[in-house]
Amino acid sequence: MISLSHVSKRYAGGHQALHDVSFTINPGELVLVTGHSGAGKTTLLKLLPAIERPTAGSVIVNRQNVGALSPRAVPFLRRKFGLVFQDHKLLFDRTVFDNVALPLQIAGHSVRDSARRVRAALDKVGLLALEKARPVTLSGGEQQRLCVARAIVHRPAILLADEPTGNLDAEYAAEIAELFRSFHQVGVTVIIATHDQALLARLAPRVIALRHGELACRARGSPNTDAASGGRSRNSRALRSARCSAWS
Numbered sequence: 001m002i003s004l005s006h007v008s009k010r011y012a013g014g015h016q017a018l019h020d021v022s023f024t025i026n027p028g029e030l031v032l033v034t035g036h037s038g039a040g041k042t043t044l045l046k047l048l049p050a051i052e053r054p055t056a057g058s059v060i061v062n063r064q065n066v067g068a069l070s071p072r073a074v075p076f077l078r079r080k081f082g083l084v085f086q087d088h089k090l091l092f093d094r095t096v097f098d099n100v101a102l103p104l105q106i107a108g109h110s111v112r113d114s115a116r117r118v119r120a121a122l123d124k125v126g127l128l129a130l131e132k133a134r135p136v137t138l139s140g141g142e143q144q145r146l147c148v149a150r151a152i153v154h155r156p157a158i159l160l161a162d163e164p165t166g167n168l169d170a171e172y173a174a175e176i177a178e179l180f181r182s183f184h185q186v187g188v189t190v191i192i193a194t195h196d197q198a199l200l201a202r203l204a205p206r207v208i209a210l211r212h213g214e215l216a217c218r219a220r221g222s223p224n225t226d227a228a229s230g231g232r233s234r235n236s237r238a239l240r241s242a243r244c245s246a247w248s
Helices: 041-047 074-078 096-107 111-124 140-152 170-185 197-203 234-241
Strands: 002-010 016-025 030-034 056-061 081-084 158-162 189-193 206-211 214-220
Touching (some): 002 041, 041 158, 081 140, 096 111, 096 140, 111 140
Parallel strands (some): 030 189, 030 206, 081 158
């Protein structure tokens, strides 16, 4: 379980990224964190694996107070997470296989076990045939799928993704959305920061909306679309009209 209680984050220089944010995410949920650019979505995601620490309030992940963890304990916390970054963070001087294998090497897995897991992850995202390629030769969608493979190769309980479809065309974005859906269907907790309304419509997730660093709304998505409006999702209208209820 993930629980935030009255969490605030202020950076050096005085920028208030988050203010008094509280919610709970249960194991196995699919959650989209939405909001305008600068609303605090990325900061919120970074708090969960202790990339950032809260200025006030508590961040609890599986009964651990993330803000109180010692530096030595942080790597053990992060083993629970798979991270898909907005800027990819790929190693362009290494192969596709080597990029995915890196987390396993750091964790001390054997060469044989790593190879088996890497190829299983690449097969899952449709890149097994490209294991010897360099990331620079891949399309934008393929690079994003490579990031997903690297994030799931160690079989995390929680998958975090920051704007995973932000730079992709509609076809590639749909492929990435279906990957996240498949992980959610096998019990992985999936948390995605996005302003992509098409992703919201496709996944019909629980929604946590931020506005200027504060919790603006929490709502459930709907799998339905309005055919009379050219397939426009009801989710966007539901999100705009939903009350900020107390459920979490």
